Amino acid sequence: MHSPAMDHISMLAMAGSQRRRSFNGALLRAALERAPAGVVCREFDPSCLPFYDGDVEAAGDPDTVAELKTAVHAADLVLLVTPEYNAGLPAVLKNAVDWGSRPPRPQAWDGKPVAIMGATPGRLGTALAQRALRESLTGLNAHVMPQPRILLGGAGTLFDEDLSLTDAATAERLDKFMAAAAEWARRFR
Template sequence: MSSDAASSPTASATAHENPISLLAMAGSQRRRSFNRALLRAALERTPAGVRVREFDPSRLPFYDGDVEAAGDPEVVAEFKAAVHASDLVLLVTPEYNAGLPAVLKNAVDWGSRPPRPQAWDAKPVAIMGATPGRLGTALAQRSLRESLAGLNARVMPQPRILLAGAGKLFDEDLKLADEATLDRLAAFLDAAVAWARRFS
């Protein structure tokens, strides 16, 4: 488990500012997923003044230029519009074979497509992840950051949430039970909202 500390405004400080629209996605399809559980814990701790919308990236068809040429499927158009309309995108990624899950990379790819400007251009993004292993999704997060950087997304550099040993941090109901991690998660969300406000 690792997370870099950073100072951030309190929830009460943000409550009096314009609302932030947050689009949240987890890149795991597994029913008992630590990353989906981490996303749930995060959304329970969003600062005041944040409006949340969740999107399941597994709803998207795999990117196909022939499909795109015939016109975006309805769910793809919905997804692109949701990214465009958000002030902040929160991505929660597992790590599969030292890389990204296919459904999350597929969402990045669809969002990068026309019409211009593509959905990720200048979009504030925050990334976190959890794994039973030792690296806390560091390799998957690096890959995701690289893909988004190539699309001119504004990925928050610090703080970071990389939860290793996730099996010890969640209870039997997949509730995040580690108090220190809960505190870091709250600080991460405050920082992410502050990051989005820098560009609003």
């Protein structure tokens, strides 16, 4: 028998930009507003993590690292929103991936459904950063959603002064993306 509880999806969401007026932070907020019914969202700020260091790890995971690992393990889906810095992904987001990959086993990304999106004022829409993030996560045995993709170029024209999404076509794409991400998570239950 189908249970409404089976439709419940817990989603952990992180943005890789720490800038106060970040288009990626705005995209994350717009995505969370468009989460389908039954998706419960929790944000995690990856900037609270110390940069990965084997000596720090050997002394025991800092509380924020333990919190990240627990949150990723507990989530049915992880949503990562990445800017693109110098044709790559930001250190703060890569650092979260690296900490999550560390023991105990199974590491946090193993078998985890993940959805990736990003926004930039430029034209490429974070394609290179998303590729790098996808490669890192795939190497850790995460299940990165292949389609649809959200690679927003020209982000400055899609959000208003308050960083609210104003572009109807982008909102529609985001609705489809979030619905697909919830279905992606259900596939791996």
